[in-house]
Amino acid sequence: MTFVSKVISDLIQKAMGFLAYSNLVVALAAASFVGVWQIQYELPISRYAYLLGLLCLSAYGYMHLAESKKPHRGHPVRIFTQKNRGFVFLLTLVSAVLAVYFVWPDIERTSIALLPSLLISIAYPNNRWFKGIRSKPGLKLLFIAFTWAYSSTLVPLWLYSDLPVEVLVTSFFQVFFWVFALAIAFDVRDIAFDGGELQTLPQQKGILLALRWAWIAIAAVEVSLFIQFMHDQFSWGVLFARWIPLELSSLFLWRLRRKSDPLFISFWIEALPIIGLILLFFSSKFFFN
Numbered sequence: 406m407t408f409v410s411k412v413i414s415d416l417i418q419k420a421m422g423f424l425a426y427s428n429l430v431v432a433l434a435a436a437s438f439v440g441v442w443q444i445q446y447e448l449p450i451s452r453y454a455y456l457l458g459l460l461c462l463s464a465y466g467y468m469h470l471a472e473s474k475k476p477h478r479g480h481p482v483r484i485f486t487q488k489n490r491g492f493v494f495l496l497t498l499v500s501a502v503l504a505v506y507f508v509w510p511d512i513e514r515t516s517i518a519l520l521p522s523l524l525i526s527i528a529y530p531n532n533r534w535f536k537g538i539r540s541k542p543g544l545k546l547l548f549i550a551f552t553w554a555y556s557s558t559l560v561p562l563w564l565y566s567d568l569p570v571e572v573l574v575t576s577f578f579q580v581f582f583w584v585f586a587l588a589i590a591f592d593v594r595d596i597a598f599d600g601g602e603l604q605t606l607p608q609q610k611g612i613l614l615a616l617r618w619a620w621i622a623i624a625a626v627e628v629s630l631f632i633q634f635m636h637d638q639f640s641w642g643v644l645f646a647r648w649i650p651l652e653l654s655s656l657f658l659w660r661l662r663r664k665s666d667p668l669f670i671s672f673w674i675e676a677l678p679i680i681g682l683i684l685l686f687f688s689s690k691f692f693f694n
Contacts (some may be wrong), residue, residue, distance in 0.1 A: 426485035466497030
């Protein structure tokens with residue numbers, strides 16, 4: 406590797422780390438789920454997508470700040486938060502203020518609808534007053550998957566569409582199982598930093614069995630999408646755009662069997678919903694009927 410290529414590689418790695426550890430990628434991922442429904446079902450929910458991205462940015466900032474004073478043990482997110490505490494705090498605060506702006510036109514209805522996600526986010530991290538949901542074996546993955554599926558899928562489809570109930574429920578569980586699978590990757594990442602006190606699924610059952618659970622969850626989503634396609638609920642272009650990220654998820658999880666790279670997990674695993682939205686956008690431009 407030449408000097409120039411090494412410098413470029415280092416800059417790319419630093420940029421990826423900044424985007425991942427500052428919570429920007431995860432916020433874009435949350436907004437991307439909403440964007441998928443906007444394109445797939447032609448819904449006017451772009452404002453809600455901005456709102457959810459900002460809420461996600463502020464929620465993850467709060468959660469990381471709440472745990473940043475703990476010994477980092479080499480954990481990349483805690484190291485970043487400790488070194489850039491002022492920046493993360495400012496980003497969290499600005500995101501919360503901007504979220505109020507985007508929710509204001511429909512603040513009562515939207516705030517009530519998002520209240521379960523808000524309460525779960527507040528109760529998630531460990532702090533000086535109580536042990537959070539993060540420390541509850543067997544519950545953490547379920548709460549994470551529920552919060553994402555509820556806020557990014559059930560709420561916008563319920564508030565801003567007249568889709569049949571079965572479509573809402575199917576979409577909810579598609580996101581639930583996919584996020585469940587992706588969250589396992591982050592437990593695999595953290596197994597080297599958290600010790601054994603949290604008793605996450607990889608810690609209890611081993612990495613290989615945890616990844617098998619993730620693959621089963623992804624397979625369930627793929628089957629669900631295929632059934633919807635066979636019932637003419639969307640075109641093959643939508644099927645293609647939504648299937649590819651799931652296949653990438655499976656491949657990325659397979660990579661984790663051999664090597665648990667924290668940056669790879671923090672950036673590329675979180676970026677998969679963004680990739681899905683990009684694919685759906687181009688599919689809608691060139692392949693939709």
